[in-house]
Amino acid sequence: MEFEFTTAGRIVFGAGKLREAGEIAGTLGKRALVVTGRDQDRAFSLLTLLREHGLETVEFVVAGEPDVESIRGGTALARAEWCDSVVGFGGGAVVDAAKAIAILITNEGDVLDYLEIIGGGKTLTEPPVPLVAIPTTAGTGSEVTCNSVIRSPEHRIKVSLRSRSMIPRVALVDPETTYTLSPDLTATTGLDALTQLLEAYVCTRSNPVTDGLCREGISRAARSLRRAVEDRQNAAAREDMAVASLFGGLALANAGLGAVHGIAGPLGGMITAPHGAVCAALLPEVVAMNLDALREREPKSDAIPRYAKAAKLLGRNPGASAGDAVTLLRRLVSDLAIPRLSSYGFSLDQMDELVEKASAANSMKANPVELTPEELESIIQSAL
Ligand SMILES: [Zn+2]
Numbered sequence: 001m002e003f004e005f006t007t008a009g010r011i012v013f014g015a016g017k018l019r020e021a022g023e024i025a026g027t028l029g030k031r032a033l034v035v036t037g038r039d040q041d042r043a044f045s046l047l048t049l050l051r052e053h054g055l056e057t058v059e060f061v062v063a064g065e066p067d068v069e070s071i072r073g074g075t076a077l078a079r080a081e082w083c084d085s086v087v088g089f090g091g092g093a094v095v096d097a098a099k100a101i102a103i104l105i106t107n108e109g110d111v112l113d114y115l116e117i118i119g120g121g122k123t124l125t126e127p128p129v130p131l132v133a134i135p136t137t138a139g140t141g142s143e144v145t146c147n148s149v150i151r152s153p154e155h156r157i158k159v160s161l162r163s164r165s166m167i168p169r170v171a172l173v174d175p176e177t178t179y180t181l182s183p184d185l186t187a188t189t190g191l192d193a194l195t196q197l198l199e200a201y202v203c204t205r206s207n208p209v210t211d212g213l214c215r216e217g218i219s220r221a222a223r224s225l226r227r228a229v230e231d232r233q234n235a236a237a238r239e240d241m242a243v244a245s246l247f248g249g250l251a252l253a254n255a256g257l258g259a260v261h262g263i264a265g266p267l268g269g270m271i272t273a274p275h276g277a278v279c280a281a282l283l284p285e286v287v288a289m290n291l292d293a294l295r296e297r298e299p300k301s302d303a304i305p306r307y308a309k310a311a312k313l314l315g316r317n318p319g320a321s322a323g324d325a326v327t328l329l330r331r332l333v334s335d336l337a338i339p340r341l342s343s344y345g346f347s348l349d350q351m352d353e354l355v356e357k358a359s360a361a362n363s364m365k366a367n368p369v370e371l372t373p374e375e376l377e378s379i380i381q382s383a384l
Contacts, residue, residue, distance in 0.1 A: 003207035005254050006164055008133075008144050008171040013246065015235060018174040021046060021087070021134060022053030028130035028169060029085025031056040033078040033105075035098040037090035038063045042136070042180075046089050058083055062090070065158075066097035067151040071111045074101040086131045088168070091189070092140030092275070095133045096148035099166045103128035111150070116162070118155045124163040133168035136177040138228075138241035139189025139276055141196060141249015143171035149265075157269040160362070167253065175235070175242040183229045187336040188276030190225045190241050195279040196248035197221065198310055199258035202290070202303045203366035210251040217247035219313045229336060256366030259286045259358075263380060266357035273344035280338040284329040285382040291322055293369045303368035342384045351377060 012020065025032055032050060034057050036043040043059070050057050058081045060074045078086070078101055086105075088098025104111055106126040112119040133143035142148075147162040181189070200206060201214035224240035231237065263286075264278045287307065294301045304322050311325035312318055320328070346354075355376045358364060364371075371379075 001207075003209065005207070005209045006146070006167065007250055007253070008168050010170045011144070011173070011246070012170065013173045013242070015174060015176050015239065017172060018046070018134065018177060019049065021132065021172060022049040022055065024170055024172060025050055025085065025087050025132045026053035026055050028132065029055070029083075031058065031081065031083050032085045032087050033058050033060055033074065033081070033083040033101065035060050035062055035074060035086060035088045035090070035094055035101065037061070037094045037136075043089060046087070046134070050087065060101075062094050062097040065093045065151050066100065066148070067153055068111055068115075071097060071100045071104065071150055075104040075111065078105050083129070085129050087134065088131065089134045089136065091135070091137040092142040095135055095140070095142040096150070098131060098133060099128075099142070099168065100148040100150060100161050102131040103161070103163060103166050105129050111161070114161055115150065115159050117159050118152050118157060124165070127165045131168040132170045132172055134172045134174070134177070135245070137181060137185065137189040138175070138178050138238070138245040139192040141193065141245045141247070141252065143168055143173065144246060144249040145253040151269065158265060171246070173242055173246050175238040178238050178242060179233055181232065183232065186229045186232065186241075187225070187338065188274045188280060190221065190228060190244070190276070191280035191283070191333070191336065191338065192276035193241065193245040193248045194218065194221045194225065195260050195283050196252050196257065197244060198283070198287075199260055200248065200251035200255040201310060202306045202368045203256045203258050204368060205256040205366050207255060210255040213247040213251045215309070215313060217244040217251070218310055220244045222314045222316060225332070226335065257363040258367040259290065259364060259371055259376070259379065262361040262364030262367065263354070263358045263376065265361050265363060267346070267354055270350055270354065271344045271346050277338055278341065280333050280336070281341050281383045282379065284326055284333060285379045287329060288326045289371065289375055289379050290367065290369055291326070293371060293375060298369055301368060340384055341380070346384065351380065354380060
């Protein structure tokens with residue numbers, strides 16, 4: 001057995017820990033680019049905390065998912081203002097933008113020079129400026145992952161900027177920042193976290209460190225996702241979901257994902273839909289197909305008992321079998337009223353394009369069994 005585990009230099013977790021943001025960021029730089037989402041009221045208290053600790057701040061707003069243009073704008077601003085550090089405060093999209101900007105400040109040229117598929121694919125050679133990532137959703141775990149997903153509207157695709165050194169210097173996770181999330185966002189982001197944990201757990205590159213994180217994360221999400229959706233101020237449920245999200249990020253950055261993300265990635269570039277909702281719609285169908293394919297072609301695969309273990313954690317029932325994972329996930333997705341893929345305007349004439357892109361996706365490579373184009377199409381059909 002061989003494995004490696006890389007993560008943020010420091011992970012600070014706990015309800016109320018946001019209050020330490022100024023102290024933490026103040027040790028990493030003098031002038032920070034503060035990347036936030038649309039909600040300026042929320043950002044205001046963070047900016048006050050940072051300034052109280054003597055940090056000069058330059059604000060940059062990312063509305064929605066980062067695209068090539070917004071990353072270019074943020075990088076230009078940070079360079080012109082001589083920012084020596086970055087603070088990212090928001091959902092996965094904002095944290096992704098902050099990660100991309102932090103590394104592009106120090107690496108010459110334009111964002112397109114470094115993007116895979118649509119750009120030059122150049123290697124990022126310089127380390128980023130120090131980055132403090134503060135997530136305000138519990139889903140992506142982006143605060144501890146090594147890539148940023150960037151949209152190119154021109155190419156109708158989402159691509160990743162990727163480098164081990166993009167993992168933020170500090171991940172500051174305060175479950176209180178998620179108390180104001182709507183039930184919808186709680187459900188979709190929470191299901192993204194659960195998907196990431198499950199995919200990393202059964203994938204071909206899992207290791208004993210990520211296994212432990214995945215089992216712990218799945219069991220916390222299983223007991224708390226519904227509660228967090230029903231009662232947004234439930235501190236224990238919010239804490240569990242924040243742990244699940246963080247652990248999902250730790251696991252995926254060091255193991256990999258699978259067919260759900262292999263399909264959801266390219267699909268996200270073709271339609272406008274929340275990433276978590278797309279993952280949730282696909283998740284039960286992928287598990288069902290993976291189990292069928294494994295039983296048929298690789299009946300001795302370690303992934304089958306892993307699905308059984310996951311089902312026991314999901315159902316909180318020691319008697320659950322691998323197949324029960326499908327039933328439990330279908331019930332969860334239906335209880336949380338996750339829309340079908342067709343409601344986001346995906347049409348059948350886009351099927352061939354999606355299957356082709358999904359087959360080539362990075363995440364697909366770690367799926368526990370290689371799926372045929374026909375099997376991928378069948379998964380997508382079942383989630384429509
Ligand atoms: Zn995801």
